[in-house]
Amino acid sequence: xxxxxxxxxxxxxxxxxxxxxxxxxxxxxxxxxxxxxxxxxxxxxxxxxxxxxxxxxxxxxxxxxxxxxxxxxxxxxxxxxxxxxxxxxxxxxxxxxxxxxxxxxxxxxxxxxxxxxxxxxxxxxxxxxxxxxxxxxxxxxxxxxxxxxxxxxxxxxxxxxxxxxxxxxxxxxxxxxxxxxxxxxxxxxxxxxxxxxxxxxxxxxxxxxxxxxxxxxxxxxxxxxxxxxxxxxxxxxxxxxxxxxxxxxxxxxxxxxxxxxxxxxxxxxxxxxxxxxxxxxxxxxxxxxxxxxxxxxxxxxxxxxxxxxxxxxxxxxxxxxxxxxxxxxxxxxxxxxxxxxxxxxxxxxxxxxxxxxxxxxxxxxxxxxxxxxxxxxxxxxxxxxxxxxxxxx
Numbered sequence: 595x596x597x598x599x600x601x602x603x604x605x606x607x608x609x610x611x612x613x614x615x616x617x618x619x620x621x622x623x624x625x626x627x628x629x630x631x632x633x634x635x636x637x638x639x640x641x642x643x644x645x646x647x648x649x650x651x652x653x654x655x656x657x658x659x660x661x662x663x664x665x666x667x668x669x670x671x672x673x674x675x676x677x678x679x680x681x682x683x684x685x686x687x688x689x690x691x692x693x694x695x696x697x698x699x700x701x702x703x704x705x706x707x708x709x710x711x712x713x714x715x716x717x718x719x720x721x722x723x724x725x726x727x728x729x730x731x732x733x734x735x736x737x738x739x740x741x742x743x744x745x746x747x748x749x750x751x752x753x754x755x756x757x758x759x760x761x762x763x764x765x766x767x768x769x770x771x772x773x774x775x776x777x778x779x780x781x782x783x784x785x786x787x788x789x790x791x792x793x794x795x796x797x798x799x800x801x802x803x804x805x806x807x808x809x810x811x812x813x814x815x816x817x818x819x820x821x822x823x824x825x826x827x828x829x830x831x832x833x834x835x836x837x838x839x840x841x842x843x844x845x846x847x848x849x850x851x852x853x854x855x856x857x858x859x860x861x862x863x864x865x866x867x868x869x870x871x872x873x874x875x876x877x878x879x880x881x882x883x884x885x886x887x888x889x890x891x892x893x894x895x896x897x898x899x900x901x902x903x904x905x906x907x908x909x910x911x912x913x914x915x916x917x918x919x920x921x922x923x924x925x926x927x928x929x930x931x932x933x934x935x936x937x938x939x940x941x942x943x944x945x946x947x948x949x950x951x952x953x954x955x956x957x958x959x960x961x962x963x964x965x966x967x968x969x970x971x972x973x974x975x976x977x978x979x980x981x982x983x984x985x986x987x
Contacts, residue, residue, distance in 0.1 A: 634860050636709060638682040639674060639853075640702040642811065643667035644714035647692025652717035654833035659715040660690065662836045666824065667713050669846035674853060694752050699814040709786070709856075710819035711849070712811055715836060716826045721899045723832050724800035724943075727787040728821040729780065730813060731806025782818035786856045790822060793848040793855075799825075802943055822849070901983050902969045903949035904938035907961040911935070922959060929974065938967060944984060 643664040645651035651659025664687070671683040684705050686698045693701075702710045716722070787804040795801045802823075812819045824845055825832040835841035904927060908914065913935050916926035927938045939956060942948040949966045956964040968980030 634862075636681060636857050636860065638684065638705055638707045639671075639709045639711065640684045640686065640705060640707040641667045641671050642686040642698050642702075642710065642712040644712060646687050646690055649692055652715060652827050654827035654837060655830065657827060657833055657837040659827060662715055662827070662842065663713045663824075664688075664690065665839075665842045666836065666846050666849075667711075669843055670711070670713070670849050670853075673846060673850040677850075677854070678857075695811045696814065698811050702815050702817060702819070707815075707817050709853075710812075710815045710817055711853075712809075712819070712821040713849075714821060714823050716823040718826045718828060719899075720828050720830065722826045723829050723899070724802040725791065725794045725825060726802035726805055726823045727790045728805050728807055728809060728812075728823070729783040729787055730809060730815075730819065731780075779816070779818050782860065783820055785859065786818055786852065787820045789852040789855045789859075790820065790849060793852045794845075796851075797844055797848055799848075801941065803941075803945075803948070899971055901944045901980060903940075903942040903944075903946050903980065904967055904969065905940045905949055905953045905956055905964050906936055906938045906967045907956055907964045908937040909934055910937075931974070946981070946984060 643660070643666070645658075645660035645663065647660075649660065651663070653659065667685060668688065671685060674681055675683050682705070684701065684707065686701050687693050698712070699710075716726075784804060791801050791804055809821050812821060825836045827833050827836070836845060907924075908920075911934060913928075914920065914937065916928055916937070921937070921939070924939045927941070929936055929938070940949060940952045942952070946966070953964045953966055966977065968975050968977055970980070970983065
């Protein structure tokens, strides 16, 4: 990502006629669904290493985003090719060269790709950490918008300074209309993004969730597409992860396992419990291409930084095991308030609406007393204070 903020041009498209949008959506959705059903087998994957050439992206003490992303992209491609020799792997760049955002999408479209995977590193404070995966959509928070703006800022380094993107309608109406037109691909993008985040959690990464924002590199793709923010380079511990060959391989391995799971799901191969590797009896013992130990954030830095919303589902005067069947398999966060033990599910960084939506899901699961709570740097704060902080971000 570019740390230098470049203001995007305002994309003022004509207002859509609501009826026309929905009629078009119905027609396209029907035809795209039929096409998907006929050709769901994954034959071509385009892997996009963010930035490159005179666009270094964000940086840590020793590494630039363009370098670590290229390394992870090549490692991911090699893993897919080794397992699936018949799948065509195409890189938007395989060396340190600059590729325009529009051209990255064009490469995927020209090659009729079945999946577009864009790999990036995140910018932020030296204490920010975790992984998040984006699909094209409407941002819910200013923080999500800023991530898209930083990534989109690469257009300032293109020959025409971003003039070609003025036809991209990134207004809410434009994004919604595009999502209607590519509804099947949008759902598949979210499915793949969720699988990526799940695999990152397996290796100890903090899950920042699946999010949506107006990324130019995803705007013109006509296949399931995701943009992965692997880690925060300015954070020394995060840089140690994606700035080393071992950490890069571990991240690539997680992305690969998500790809395997996604491929099986979209091609009708059911996986019940465990990873696909475990289901297919694949040897997952440590090898050179599968390092024995993930690079994890030390315990003393695991405390969640910044404003985080969670959903509290239980209060007890006695400790309850977070693995108790009472919690129905949810990942539980426990904290103490004087003599009471309190139990929360979910973690939404600066995303109150996301927490509210999750609360409704938990109520449907039977946690009828669920309510949203807020934490700042790991300490419980009032919702009123959290709302004021959220307004500032």
